Amino acid sequence: MRDPLSNTIKSIKPxxxxxxxxxxxxxxxxxSLGVGEPDFETPYFIRDAGIYSLEKGKTFYTSNSGLMELREEIRNYLIRKLNVEYNPKNEMIVTVGGSEGIDIALRAMLDKDDEVLIPQPSYVSYxxxxxxxxxxxxxxELKAxxxxxLKASQILEKITDKTKILILPFPNNPTGSILNIEELKEIAKVCIKKDLYVISDEIYCELTYEGEHASIVQIEGMKERTVLINGFSKSYAMTGWRLGYATGPKEIIAQMTKIHQYAIMCAPTTSQYAAVEALIHGDADVARMRESYNQRRRYLLYRFEEIGMTCFEPQGAFYVFPSIKKFNMSSEEFATRLLEEQKIAIVPGTAFGESGEGYVRVSYAYSMDRLKEALSRIEKFVRSL
Known part of the structure; x- marks a missing residue:
């Protein structure tokens, strides 16, 4: 029998x-400190809005682009947070998580062999x-x-006549690094000069611990060449609701919507009604969860210093990315042995690209009690090496 599988998909690692x-x-x-999922339950009033929509029989397809009511609230949110306005009619699409937004943006914009600049370590899907x-x-390669x-000079080194898109994954998963507005301005100069488009993944925008989150769309000349990806999973503890959105130039959003029409139809209706409530009334809960993450962030930095593991101080997201280079083993070996010997699961840095070798990702989206026990076991493991 002929091989039923695509060579392309077979070449991609799980x-x-x-x-x-x-x-x-x-x-x-x-x-497990391995999965990037908030340990908080979705705030009650958000869950209640979803339940109420079911009770009222609001169980039908929405527009392909999403509920207009939700798109209007996304518009209001982005004005409030970034002072940038998008037209909810044609510059916005509601997606099945931020991940779908990334996928359909790339599919809508790329022709065969167009080059995409991807800073790594970064999210596994890009x-x-x-x-x-x-x-x-x-x-x-992003460096400790x-x-x-990401530096503008690094972008210039990689650009060819085939380069079309730059991925901007900040706040960053797995490192927790961020870019401030001045750093983004330098990157924007390169993008405008070299005619690059940007996919800016800002799913962790609400989890910025020092100062306000900055977006490249706030810089003159960049809104018209950027697709902004965001969602509800991390900020509102809504991972299982599977809801995200993309905003950008109407000609790009129109083609993304076409792909979405054929592959998805629309994002889950119940989730969309819940998200409306999240955007209108969720700021206080987001702030409460962010403060809790910040306490855990400081605790992990303190404990890794005690243990003797060098750890870059993350300014965003909910991960730390300590170095394990001193132990003379690969990230995969370190994570495997830690799991076998102390029953603690973390993620090898190489899961986020080869430049992640020598590091491991530890999520602090877990209760303080669990983090204390886990760090005690990590300390035992490190002392035994």
């Missing part, structure tokens, strides 16, 4: 995050989604000595 998560689920008394869209990933920030 997610390195899920591997350890699946193993830890089979182990008694194991603790590279495979680029390949699936027919593009060519070009990796920019630069605070894992």
């Amino acid at each position: 997610s390195g995050i899920r591997k350890f998560f699946d193993i830890v689920n089979t182990m008694e008394d194991a603790i 590279e495979p989604c680029t390949i699936l869209a027919g593009g060519k990933p070009v990796i920019i 000595e630069d605070g894992f920030k």
Whole structure:
């Protein structure tokens, strides 16, 4: 029989995050610090809005682009947070999580062999989604000595006549690094000069711990060449609701909507009604969760220093990215042995690109009690090396 599988999909490796998560689920008394999922329940009033929509029989398809009521609230949110306005009629689409937004943006914008600049370490989906869209990933290595920030000079070094898109993954998963407005201005100059488009993944925008989140769309000349990706999973503890959105130039959003029409139809209706409530009344809950994450962030930095593991101080998201280079083993070996010997699951840095070698990702989206126990076990493991 002929091979039924695509060579392209066979060439893509499974997610390195899920591997350890699946193993830890089979182990008694194991603790996972591997998955980037808030430990908070979705705030009650948001859940209640979803339940009420079901009780009222609001169970039908929405517009392909999403409920107009939700798109209007996304518009209001972006004005409030970024002072940038998008037309909810044709510059916005509601997606099944931020991940769908990334996927359909790349598919809408790429022709075969167009190059996409991807800073790494970064979220696992950018590279495979680029390949699936027919593009060519070009990796920019982010360095600890630069605070894992992307520099304009690094972009210039990688640009060719085939370069079309720059991925901007800040606040960053897995490092927690951020870019301030001045740093973004330098990147914007390159994008405008070299005629690059940007996909700015800002799913962790509400989890910025010092100062306000900055977006490249706030810079003159960049809104018209940027697709902004965001969603509700991280900020509002709504991972299972599977809801995100993309905003951008109407000609790009129109093509993204076409793909969405054929592949998805529309995002879950119940989730959309809940998200309206989240945007209108959720700021206080977001602030409460952010403060709790910040306490955990400071605790992990303190404990890793005690243990003797060098750790860059993250300014965003809910991860720390400590170095394990001193132990003379690969990230995969360190994570595997920690799981086997102390029943603690973390993620090897290489799950986020080869430049993640020598590091591991530890999520602090877990209760303080769980974090204390986990760090005690990590300390025992490190002392035994």
